[in-house]
Amino acid sequence: MVPRWLPYFLRLTPALPSRGAGLAIRVAVVSGLLSLALSGCVLDDEAAVRRQLAQWVALGDTMYFKSQKECTAGLFHTKAGAVKSGIGKVRSIKNALRVIDKGRAVAFRVEGMTPGEVHKQLDLANRTVGIGMLTSGLGGRNCLTSALQDEFALALRGKDVIVLYDPNNHAFALFERASKRVFYARGDVG
Numbered sequence: 001m002v003p004r005w006l007p008y009f010l011r012l013t014p015a016l017p018s019r020g021a022g023l024a025i026r027v028a029v030v031s032g033l034l035s036l037a038l039s040g041c042v043l044d045d046e047a048a049v050r051r052q053l054a055q056w057v058a059l060g061d062t063m064y065f066k067s068q069k070e071c072t073a074g075l076f077h078t079k080a081g082a083v084k085s086g087i088g089k090v091r092s093i094k095n096a097l098r099v100i101d102k103g104r105a106v107a108f109r110v111e112g113m114t115p116g117e118v119h120k121q122l123d124l125a126n127r128t129v130g131i132g133m134l135t136s137g138l139g140g141r142n143c144l145t146s147a148l149q150d151e152f153a154l155a156l157r158g159k160d161v162i163v164l165y166d167p168n169n170h171a172f173a174l175f176e177r178a179s180k181r182v183f184y185a186r187g188d189v190g
Contacts (some may be wrong), residue, residue: 042068043067043071043186043188044072045067046067046074049065049067049171050062050076053076053184056084056182057078057164058080058082060078061077062074062075062076063075063077064144066144069188070187070188071141071142071143071185071186071187072140072184073142073143073148073183078182081177081178081180082177083164083175087106087107088105089107091109091110093121094125097122097125104167105166105167105171106166108122108162108163108164108165112159114159114161115155115156115158115162115174116157118163119133119137119163133165133172136171136172136186137172137185139185139186139187140187141185141187142187148183152174152183155174160178162174162175163175172185173185
């Protein structure tokens, strides 16, 4: 797919001088346009994902990160096994929906429920939120390696795993408290 601005750029570049200050201008223009064109090739930037997760958990090193146009996925170490105060903590689906309705990110710590069971109950209570969470989690999972997809699937069945979800940008995370790591997944849900 050829960007719509490319023909205009091609007409502009011969008009720029090829020596001295004109060359510097040409390089700056080409670099800027190339950067602009390439920025559309990934869904998320690792630094932005880390900033978001750092509001929710004590974030450590990046173990894995991949973002492309339709998905983003990452796996990060954490420095603690607790959720920070930068996210609404809930112990019931009803309370989670109240927090989500306000547009705030939520950490599901529903006793005795796996992340998969939390999603199922959320989906029954509010289909729109449930589908948004499912689409993002599964879409983001596509950016994981096959080995990490297996670990992600295990985390969905883990009893001591906290689901973190941001309805604003459809970010979905699984915080494995015992192993002090967090999966991040986000699909392009439109």
